Amino acid sequence: MPKCLVCYKWTLDEKDIKIKPADSSLDTARAKGKISDFDRNAIEEAALLVEKQGGAVHALTYGTSAVKQSLKDVLSRGPEKVYWIADASADAADACVTANVLAAAIRKLGSYDLILCGEGSSDVFNRQTAVRLAALLSLPCVTYVEKLSIEGDTVKATRKLDEGSEVATVKGPVVVSVLGQINKPRIPSLKQVLAASKKPNEEIKITDLGLKPESLQPKSVHRSVKGFVTKRKNIIYKESSAATNVAKLTSSLAAEGLR
Amino acid sequence: MAGIFVFSEDKALSEQLLTPALELKKTLSEPITALALTDADAKELAALGADKVVLLEAASSWTEGLSEAIYSIFSGAGGSVFLVGGTLRGKHVAAYVAAKLNAGMITDAKSLKIEGGKLVSTRLLYAGLALSEEEVTLPAVVTIPPRTFLAPSAATNAGTVETVKADSDTQVAISDVTPLGGSGVDVSAATRLVSVGRGFRKREDLKLAEDLAAVLKAELGCSRPVAEDEHWLPIDHYIGISGHTVKPELYLAVGISGQVQHVVGARESKVIVAVNSDEHAPIFEAADYGIVGDLYEVLPLLTAAVKK
Numbered sequence: 001m002p003k004c005l006v007c008y009k010w011t012l013d014e015k016d017i018k019i020k021p022a023d024s025s026l027d028t029a030r031a032k033g034k035i036s037d038f039d040r041n042a043i044e045e046a047a048l049l050v051e052k053q054g055g056a057v058h059a060l061t062y063g064t065s066a067v068k069q070s071l072k073d074v075l076s077r078g079p080e081k082v083y084w085i086a087d088a089s090a091d092a093a094d095a096c097v098t099a100n101v102l103a104a105a106i107r108k109l110g111s112y113d114l115i116l117c118g119e120g121s122s123d124v125f126n127r128q129t130a131v132r133l134a135a136l137l138s139l140p141c142v143t144y145v146e147k148l149s150i151e152g153d154t155v156k157a158t159r160k161l162d163e164g165s166e167v168a169t170v171k172g173p174v175v176v177s178v179l180g181q182i183n184k185p186r187i188p189s190l191k192q193v194l195a196a197s198k199k200p201n202e203e204i205k206i207t208d209l210g211l212k213p214e215s216l217q218p219k220s221v222h223r224s225v226k227g228f229v230t231k232r233k234n235i236i237y238k239e240s241s242a243a244t245n246v247a248k249l250t251s252s253l254a255a256e257g258l259r
Numbered sequence: 260m261a262g263i264f265v266f267s268e269d270k271a272l273s274e275q276l277l278t279p280a281l282e283l284k285k286t287l288s289e290p291i292t293a294l295a296l297t298d299a300d301a302k303e304l305a306a307l308g309a310d311k312v313v314l315l316e317a318a319s320s321w322t323e324g325l326s327e328a329i330y331s332i333f334s335g336a337g338g339s340v341f342l343v344g345g346t347l348r349g350k351h352v353a354a355y356v357a358a359k360l361n362a363g364m365i366t367d368a369k370s371l372k373i374e375g376g377k378l379v380s381t382r383l384l385y386a387g388l389a390l391s392e393e394e395v396t397l398p399a400v401v402t403i404p405p406r407t408f409l410a411p412s413a414a415t416n417a418g419t420v421e422t423v424k425a426d427s428d429t430q431v432a433i434s435d436v437t438p439l440g441g442s443g444v445d446v447s448a449a450t451r452l453v454s455v456g457r458g459f460r461k462r463e464d465l466k467l468a469e470d471l472a473a474v475l476k477a478e479l480g481c482s483r484p485v486a487e488d489e490h491w492l493p494i495d496h497y498i499g500i501s502g503h504t505v506k507p508e509l510y511l512a513v514g515i516s517g518q519v520q521h522v523v524g525a526r527e528s529k530v531i532v533a534v535n536s537d538e539h540a541p542i543f544e545a546a547d548y549g550i551v552g553d554l555y556e557v558l559p560l561l562t563a564a565v566k567k
Contacts, residue, residue, distance in 0.1 A: 014385040014519065026389055095354075096363055124384055125500075126366045131354035135326075140430040143323070143351045158435075161347045167435040181487045219363030219399070223392040225384060230526050236543050238551035245550045246560040249532065252548050256530050258451075258509050259565065 001055035002150050002172075004046040005112040006079065007102055007133070008039035010063045010070040011123040019227025026227055033069050038118025040077065040185040042178050045148055046116050047078025047186075053150070056080060060109070062101045063090045075196035076188035082199075083109065087206040094220040095124075099132035101216070104209040106137060113172040114155065119144060119179050130177035142168045143177045262336050263287060265309070266294040266329060266352070267344025268322040273300060274410035276342045276403060277308050279371055281411055283340055286373040292336065293418075294329060296320075301420045308414040315425040322348040324428035326355035332423065334360060338398060340378060345402035353402045363395035367404050386500050387523025404504075406447070439495060444478055446496055451477035451509040454498055454525070455491075457484050458514015458535065458554050462491045467558040468513055474565045480505065480525075482515050498524040514554050517542025534558070 016031035035043070046057040059079040061067050065086045074082050085105060089097065106115065115137075120127035134141030146165070147158035150172070157168045160179055188196070206216075235252065237245040253259050263280050267273035273293065280291045293309035295301035301314040313332060317325055329352060333341055343353040345367050357364035365371070369390075371380040378399040384391045395401075446452060453472040455465055465479075472479050479496060486497040498505055499521040510528035514535065515521060522545045525531065533546040534557050543549045550557050 012385075014388055017385060017388060019388070026385075094363055096357065096361060099358060100361075120366075122386065125386070126364070127350050128354040128357065128364055128366065131351055132358035135355050135358035140428070141323075141351070141355075142431065144347050162439075164436065164438040166433050166437070169432045169434065170430055215361075219361075220365065220393050220395045223379070223394055225389050225391045228383065228388060228390050228526075230545070232531060232545060233547040234544065234549075235547065236538075236549040236551060238538060242550075242552050242556045242560055245552055246557060246564050249548055249550055249561065250564045253509075253530075253532070253565075256509075256547075258530060 001053060002049060002113040003055055003111075004050060004057045004114045004116060005106065005109070006039070006043045006046045006057060006059045006116045007129065008043060008059060008061050008070070008074060008118070009036040009121045009123075010034070010061060010067045011036045011121055014122060019229060024226045024229055026225060033066055034122075035070055035073055035077075036118055036121040036123070038120060038122070038178065038180050040118070041180055041182050042116040042118045043074065043077045043079065044183045044185040045178055046114070048183060049114075049148070049150060050078070055113075058083065058109070058112075060102065060105060061085070062087070062093075062098060062105070064088060071201045072193070072196050075199040075201070076193045077186060080199055082201045083204050084201060085204045085206055089206065089216050092218050092221070094218040095126045095128040095132060096219050097216055099129055099136055100211060101206065101209065102129070103133050103136035104211050104215075105204050106133070108204065108209060111173060113153065114150060115139070115173065115175045117175065117177045119177050127177075130175050134175035137175070139173055139175050140170045141175045142170060144179055145176050146179045146182050148176065148178070148182065261289045262338040263289050263291045263340045263342070264294065264333050264336075264338045265291065265342045267346065267349055268296060269344050269346055269349075269405070270297075270300050270303070271410070272344035272346065272349075272405050273304060274307055275406070275408045276344060277304065278408040278411050279403065280342055281308050283371070283373060287339065289339060292338070294332065305418040305420050306413050308411050309418045311418050312420045314420055314422045316422055317425040317427050319427035319433075321427065321431070321433050323351045324431065325425055326352045327428065328425035330356045330359045340397065341400045343400065343402045345404040350402050353400050357400040360398055360400070362398050362400055364400040364402070365393060365395060366402050368401045369407065371401060383523065386520045387526075388519050444495065446478055446480045446498060447503045447505050449478035449480075449505065450507050451475055451511075452480045452498075452505060452507045452528075453477045453511045453513065454480035454482070454515060455485055455513050456482040456515030456521075459485075459491075462489070464555070465491060467555065467562075471511070471558055471562045471565070474562055475509070475511070477509065477511070482521050500524060512542055512546070513558065515542055516540045517545055534561075
C-alpha cells in the first residue's frame with residue numbers, strides 16, 4: 001500500500017491578472033489564489049491510487065503566508081494530512097530554493113514510496129521541481145507521466161514526450177511529475193469539503209529544516225516583469241445578419257491580401 | 260570556472276544552440292564544448308563552431324539516464340553556462356544538472372546575454388501573459404526551445420572531437436517506445452491555419468472547418484481540449500503553451516474562447532481572425548478581425564464567400 005506525498009504550489013489565478021495599460025505592469029489586485037493546475041492532477045492521481053489500493057496521501061507546500069488559504073482546499077481533494085511551510089523567503093524563491101526547502105522537509109518527514117509533483121506550476125512553469133527534488137534526495141525520477149500504476153514497490157509510468165511515448169518501470173521510492181491529461185481533478189463534494197476541516201494540518205518552520213543560508217539564496221532574480229502586449233486591430237463584426245458579417249470579413253481579408 | 264557547454268539529443272536543435280553559444284563566447288571569452296550522442300552529430304558540431312566536442316559513448320540511448328554523466332563533465336570542467344535544447348527530455352537533463360550544481364536555471368529562454376558577470380535572460384510567465392527578465396548567477400543552466408535560433412554557418416576552424424564513456428542510469432527501465440501517432444502535418448510550417456476549439460459540438464462537425472481550410476489553402480490546427488480531451492485531431496495539430504507555436508500569415512480561430520494558454524501559441528501570426536458566439540470571449544481581444552456568431556451558420560457562408 002503506497003505512501004504518497006504530493007507537493008503543490010499555491011499560485012495566483014492568471015485569469016484574474018490584468019495588464020495595466022499605462023506601463024504594462026501586472027495588476028494582481030483582483031487575482032485570487034488557486035492550487036496550481038497540474039498540481040491538482042498530481043493530488044488527484046495520488047487520491048485515486050490510494051482509493052483503489054489503500055495507503056496514504058500527504059501533501060506538502062512551501063509558500064508565503066498565503067499558503068494557509070490552500071489548506072482546506074487541498075484536504076478536500078483527498079490527502080489525509082497537509083504539511084505547510086510559510087515563509088517570506090518564498091516570495092523571491094527560484095526553483096533552486098524551492099527544491100532545497102521541499103527536499104529538506106521531505107527528509108524530515110521520513111520516507112514515501114511515491115513523491116508526486118505537477119509537470120510545472122501555472123505561474124512560472126519552470127518544470128524543474130520534480131527533477132531537482134529527485135536529484136537532491138538521490139531518488140530516481142520519472143517526468144511527464146500520463147498514466148501511472150504501482151504494484152508492490154514497482155512503479156510503472158507512461159511518459160508523453162515531444163516525439164512519442166514510452167513506459168518507465170522503476171522500483172520506488174521515486175519522484176514522478178504528471179501531465180494535465182493524466183486525470184480530471186475532482187470538484188470536491190460538500191461532504192469532502194466538510195470532512196476537510198476535520199483533517200490535520202501541520203506547520204513546518206523553515207528554521208527547523210537545518211538549511212544553510214546559501215540554500216535559501218535565489219540564484220535567479222527577476223529584474224522586471226511586464227505584461228505581454230500585442231497590438232491587434234480588434235475589428236469585430238457583430239450584426240444580426242451572419243451574411244453581412246461574412247461579407248465584411250471577406251472584404252477585410254481581401255484588403256489584407258488574404259483572399 | 261570556464262566553459263560554455265551545449266547539449267541536445269535532437270541534432271538540429273544542438274546545432275541551433277551553437278548560435279547563442281557563439282554570441283555568449285564574445286562576452287565571456289570562454290571555449291564552447293558541445294556534447295554529442297552520435298559520431299555524425301559530433302563532426303557537424305565541430306564544423307559549426309564548437310571548440311571541442313565530447314562524444315558520449317553510452318550503453319543506453321535513454322537521454323534522461325545520461326543526466327549524471329553530463330553533470331560530471333560540466334562540473335568537472337568548471338563550466339559557467341550550460342545551454343540545453345528545450346525538448347522535454349532536455350528539460351529533465353537540465354534540471355538535474357542545475358540541482359546538482361545548486362545553480363539557477365532558466366526554462367525556455369527567449370533571449371540571453373551576459374551582463375555584469377551574470378546571465379540575463381527573458382522568458383514567459385503566467386502561460387504567456389507576461390514577459391520576465393531574469394538574471395542568474397553563474398554557473399547557470401538554460402533551456403532553449405526548438406527554432407528559437409538558426410544554426411550558425413560553418414566555422415573557419417573545425418573543433419576537436421573526444422570520445423568519453425558515459426554511464427547510464429540503471430534504476431529506470433524504458434520499454435514500449437512508441438512514436439507519436441501524428442498526421443505528418445507540420446502546423447508550425449503552415450502559412451495559413453484554421454484552428455478549431457470546443458465551440459464544435461462533435462467531431463463530424465469539423466468538416467465545416469475542413470471545407471473552409473480547403474478553400475483558404477490552410478492547414479487545420481486546434482486548441483488543447485480538441486486534441487487531448489476529445490481526441491478529435493492528432494496531438495500534433497495542437498497550438499498553445501505546451502503545443503506548437505505558429506506564425507502563419509493568417510490564423511483563423513473558430514469556436515476557440517482564447518485563454519492565454521492558447522493565444523500564446525498563435526499571437527505571432529500576421530493576421531488573426533476569430534469566429535465565436537460569445538462576444539466577450541477573450542479571443543476577440545487577440546484578433547484583428549472577428550465575427551460574433553454561430554459558427555454553424557458563419558462557416559458555410561464564409562467558405563462560399565471565399566470560394567467566389
